[in-house]
Amino acid sequence: MNQKEPLSKRMKLSWREMPFAGIMFEPGSSVEYKTGDWRIERKPQIDGEKCIRCFICWIFCPDVSIKRVPKPYKKHIESVEVDYYHCKGCGICAAECPVNAIEMIEESTDVP
Amino acid sequence: MVVLKNLSTEELYAPGHRLCAGCGPSISIRMALKAARGPIAVVNATGCVEVSTTIFPYTAWRIPWVHALFENQAAVASGLEAAYQSLEEKGKRKGKVDIIAVGGDGGTFDIGIQAISGMLERGHDIVYLCYDNEAYMNTGIQRSGATPRGAATTTSPAGKVIPGKRGKKKDFIGICAAHGISYAATASIGFFSDYIDKMKKAIEVDGPAVVHVIAPCPLGWRSNPTETVKLAKMAVLTGLFPIYEVNDGIYKMSMKLGRLLPIEEYFKLQGRFQHLMKPEWKNEVEEIKKDTEKHYKKILRLAGEKIT
Ligand SMILES: Cc1ncc(C[n+]2csc(CCOP(=O)(O)OP(=O)(O)O)c2C)c(N)n1
Ligand code: SF4
Ligand code: SF4
Ligand code: SF4
Ligand SMILES: [Mg+2]
Numbered sequence: 173m174n175q176k177e178p179l180s181k182r183m184k185l186s187w188r189e190m191p192f193a194g195i196m197f198e199p200g201s202s203v204e205y206k207t208g209d210w211r212i213e214r215k216p217q218i219d220g221e222k223c224i225r226c227f228i229c230w231i232f233c234p235d236v237s238i239k240r241v242p243k244p245y246k247k248h249i250e251s252v253e254v255d256y257y258h259c260k261g262c263g264i265c266a267a268e269c270p271v272n273a274i275e276m277i278e279e280s281t282d283v284p
Numbered sequence: 285m286v287v288l289k290n291l292s293t294e295e296l297y298a299p300g301h302r303l304c305a306g307c308g309p310s311i312s313i314r315m316a317l318k319a320a321r322g323p324i325a326v327v328n329a330t331g332c333v334e335v336s337t338t339i340f341p342y343t344a345w346r347i348p349w350v351h352a353l354f355e356n357q358a359a360v361a362s363g364l365e366a367a368y369q370s371l372e373e374k375g376k377r378k379g380k381v382d383i384i385a386v387g388g389d390g391g392t393f394d395i396g397i398q399a400i401s402g403m404l405e406r407g408h409d410i411v412y413l414c415y416d417n418e419a420y421m422n423t424g425i426q427r428s429g430a431t432p433r434g435a436a437t438t439t440s441p442a443g444k445v446i447p448g449k450r451g452k453k454k455d456f457i458g459i460c461a462a463h464g465i466s467y468a469a470t471a472s473i474g475f476f477s478d479y480i481d482k483m484k485k486a487i488e489v490d491g492p493a494v495v496h497v498i499a500p501c502p503l504g505w506r507s508n509p510t511e512t513v514k515l516a517k518m519a520v521l522t523g524l525f526p527i528y529e530v531n532d533g534i535y536k537m538s539m540k541l542g543r544l545l546p547i548e549e550y551f552k553l554q555g556r557f558q559h560l561m562k563p564e565w566k567n568e569v570e571e572i573k574k575d576t577e578k579h580y581k582k583i584l585r586l587a588g589e590k591i592t
Binding site: 179180183185194196198199200201202203204205206207210211225226227228230231232233234235236237240250255257258260261262263264266267268 | 288289291293295297298299300301302303304305306307308310311314315318337338340341342343344345346347473476509510511512513514
């Protein structure tokens, strides 16, 4: 299998070759499906200085699109980042952030 | 108490699934998996979560996962538990696999209830998780036994004659507790610490356990996706969805509310209740308030709390 090709191409999808009972052998393969292009109008932007690393945005994101990354800042050992390839722009992270460190900004074409 | 920074960053549930932006059930699944203590397998009934996490050829699950039918997730989970046990007895595999059976409110309150009752009565070591978005959402918002009174759905529309769904929400946890199981609880995705703790307890219990979690659906509730978590909290604070545990038949409130938040505050944020804001249905709102208080007091009484 050519790993560079998308899953839909890598797998043989004709009815003869389809896996029995539609069994999927690649756990979490949905990451290859970029739901970030569902976003319309706005996307979250995190202010790393305001952020108190409480991870509330992280626990509430329905799209696993707030990532905890090992980037130290002051006394913190981790930071949070947005995965714009999958974020659907629901705005829950911004609504729930206790210190308003997330702003929903207008979507632009230069960032993924 | 769950401390977020101590929770695993391992994601057993991947992004790229096709649930709507701001989907409450999606949050409920991700949080439930954060309670895992080791290997875990999920049996999923038909519904939004099942359909949208496994659109062929993709899957959002990083754990063994089985799609059952709409009505038999509890039966399939029972079989799976027996199969693991048998493999262990034959020395073919070692170590416990925790099994979670997941169903929506339609698949739980109405269609799957017979198999769930069987699973509870036979005493399988399974956690049954019902994510409740209060209607059959995947097929376009039909009312279920979990739809609250007054909510407009496509099969309980609000018009001149009726103001949305007639009748109440079924007491599913009461039904489960009546089977004499060791653990049953209600939770809200809005209160993540309480919810994840309850999932942990449910997993630890030897034998069947049930968790019923309220998970707002912006599509069916006709609410702003940004407000999914806010609504999940308000459902609890209005008394419409009290959160509590039943440990071996003993009720315990998880949150003591001094005064209930006026339900109008909650209703006005959702399209499914908009008709109730009109003067002609003022009486209906009063009736819903009475029902809500009555149910809330019933739970308080069961939990041995003072009723004010
Ligand atoms: C026996 C059966 N009847 C009807 C359907 C069609 N169906 C698929 S999903 C669904 C709605 C599921 O509702 P619920 O369990 O509340 O989950 P939700 O979609 O709200 O997440 C229905 C009616 C089916 N798959 N099987
Ligand atoms: S906007 Fe929604 S999908 Fe995007 S990161 Fe925030 S919570 Fe996640
Ligand atoms: S919720 Fe706000 S403060 Fe907390 S981690 Fe996220 S951005 Fe930082
Ligand atoms: S219809 Fe509701 S439950 Fe289904 S994916 Fe959309 S928001 Fe989630
Ligand atoms: Mg439902």
